[in-house]
Amino acid sequence: MPPTLASLVHHSALKLTVRAGEDRLDAPVRWAHASELADPVPYMEGGELLLITALKLDAEDREAMRRYVKRLSGAGVVGLGFAVGVHYDDIPDALVDAAREEGMPLLEVPRRTPFLAISKAVSAAIAADQYRAVTAGFAAQRELTKQALTDGPEGLLAALAAQVDGWAALYDASGALVATAPEWAARRAARLTPEVNRLRDRPAPASSVVAGQESEDRVELHSLGTGRRPRAALAVGTAAALGTAERYAVHSAIALLTLTTERSRSLHAAEQRIGAAVLAMLLAGEPDHARAVAGDLYGGLLDAPFRIIVAAGGEATGDALGAFAEVAESAAARSGEAVLVVPEGEDRLVVLAADGGAALAACCDHAAAREAARKADEDELVVGLSAPAGPIAASAAYKQAEQALSVARRRGRVLVEHERMAAGSVLPLLADDAVRAFADGLLRALHDHDATGRGDLVASLRAWLSRHGQWDAAAADLGVHRHTLRYRMRRVEEILGRSLDDPDVRMELWLALKATSSE
Numbered sequence: 001m002p003p004t005l006a007s008l009v010h011h012s013a014l015k016l017t018v019r020a021g022e023d024r025l026d027a028p029v030r031w032a033h034a035s036e037l038a039d040p041v042p043y044m045e046g047g048e049l050l051l052i053t054a055l056k057l058d059a060e061d062r063e064a065m066r067r068y069v070k071r072l073s074g075a076g077v078v079g080l081g082f083a084v085g086v087h088y089d090d091i092p093d094a095l096v097d098a099a100r101e102e103g104m105p106l107l108e109v110p111r112r113t114p115f116l117a118i119s120k121a122v123s124a125a126i127a128a129d130q131y132r133a134v135t136a137g138f139a140a141q142r143e144l145t146k147q148a149l150t151d152g153p154e155g156l157l158a159a160l161a162a163q164v165d166g167w168a169a170l171y172d173a174s175g176a177l178v179a180t181a182p183e184w185a186a187r188r189a190a191r192l193t194p195e196v197n198r199l200r201d202r203p204a205p206a207s208s209v210v211a212g213q214e215s216e217d218r219v220e221l222h223s224l225g226t227g228r229r230p231r232a233a234l235a236v237g238t239a240a241a242l243g244t245a246e247r248y249a250v251h252s253a254i255a256l257l258t259l260t261t262e263r264s265r266s267l268h269a270a271e272q273r274i275g276a277a278v279l280a281m282l283l284a285g286e287p288d289h290a291r292a293v294a295g296d297l298y299g300g301l302l303d304a305p306f307r308i309i310v311a312a313g314g315e316a317t318g319d320a321l322g323a324f325a326e327v328a329e330s331a332a333a334r335s336g337e338a339v340l341v342v343p344e345g346e347d348r349l350v351v352l353a354a355d356g357g358a359a360l361a362a363c364c365d366h367a368a369a370r371e372a373a374r375k376a377d378e379d380e381l382v383v384g385l386s387a388p389a390g391p392i393a394a395s396a397a398y399k400q401a402e403q404a405l406s407v408a409r410r411r412g413r414v415l416v417e418h419e420r421m422a423a424g425s426v427l428p429l430l431a432d433d434a435v436r437a438f439a440d441g442l443l444r445a446l447h448d449h450d451a452t453g454r455g456d457l458v459a460s461l462r463a464w465l466s467r468h469g470q471w472d473a474a475a476a477d478l479g480v481h482r483h484t485l486r487y488r489m490r491r492v493e494e495i496l497g498r499s500l501d502d503p504d505v506r507m508e509l510w511l512a513l514k515a516t517s518s519e
Helices: 005-009 062-074 093-102 115-164 183-190 193-200 244-283 287-302 315-335 358-373 391-411 418-423 427-431 433-451 457-466 471-478 482-496 503-515
Strands: 017-020 031-034 048-052 079-083 106-109 167-171 177-181 207-210 218-224 232-238 306-312 339-343 348-354 382-385 415-417
Touching: 005 106, 005 115, 017 093, 031 115, 048 115, 062 093, 079 115, 093 106, 115 167, 115 177, 115 232, 115 244, 167 183, 177 183, 183 232, 193 207, 193 218, 193 232, 218 244, 232 244, 244 287, 244 339, 244 348, 244 391, 287 339, 287 348, 287 391, 306 315, 306 358, 306 391, 315 339, 315 348, 315 358, 348 358, 348 391, 358 382, 358 415, 382 391, 391 415, 391 418, 415 418, 433 457, 433 482, 433 503, 457 471, 457 482, 457 503, 471 482
Parallel strands: 031 048, 048 079, 079 106, 382 415
Antiparallel strands: 017 106, 167 177, 167 232, 207 218, 218 232, 306 348, 306 382, 339 348
């Protein structure tokens, strides 16, 4: 602890006597400063013990002393030391009364005690406190390092919480809570997720303070990692602001966790290279070789049905792809399952995840959240998801994911599942500009004919096709005689130069009508 007025009063060599402010002697003293200025306030920083002889003060003027003491108190001066036997044989009553009214500690300094002795005592106490803080900081660093090496991040968090007499929490790259110490702090730490996400949007290193409410604590948030995007975050909750020793402990924890994070990045890069080789072998139809390369790292992923995800985007979606990868990897890490994430260039990503697993669910939830928040003109993340498959069918699953990705782009969706494509409709695919151009060209001659008022061939063709060539039913829909409808269909054949008996022709005409039905 830093020196206090009480510790100076109890200093046997100083012989100080308390004349006022006895209930405020626990105030810490940042420095002892002698000044005979009538107004030393402009030179005060707060926390000083001001030492005076009243050389330039009328210490017997009650109103002057009231103003003097009030200004000192307002400037943060924690105490006033008055040397007796220099200009005054005793402290004037006016100054004593003013100090009592303001609650300012007033210390009587005997003539045989020089101000320099008081300054030295304060300086020595401050130096001793700083030495204790540094020593405690080094001890904390050793303990944190020991715990990090033996018990990993969880042990480090427990040691840090003990050092700061509070709690600590670790968040992963996606902002999800990984571990807390003690366990009771998990609920408090979980409520900080929005603040952690805001911190992750800032380049590392970054930090922020979340002020506690009346019933809660003060929390410091620190990003972890040396890259542009933080790899994790640390939260430290305490009842009050951190002292010097506690600050050393927090900084040591940040350094150790950052080293762990950077080491993890190197391991992650190596794992990613293995994953790329495993994926390449699966897509080449070599599942046995893929399994041999996968080993314990990805072998479990190939023993059960998996799905392949292909995620892509434009130039503006690099961060979106990075966030998507982090979501998959973080969810897999938390659940203890394997996931294979392989970048394909700068704007494409392949994920192989266990069917029904946490990583797959997290990816789908993330895509759904982006779907809800996206803007119509945004260059957005696009994701295609295959049906469940095994190692032998990996190549087919990859093609399914690519097909689903293509459909997602056409439909303006973030995520499309291949299985749902068959359960849906092909008609939304007709919105493609090339299909519309084909439809317009195919039907243009019929529209030109109808525009002259010589018949309603387009409507008649639509009715006839919708009734599968049933003359009576189609004629009834149009309100014309079936012979009139037959005549019109012959005119359609003559104008188009195609036979309506050909099923391919009927299919093309029907799709063309559907593609232009919104006009």
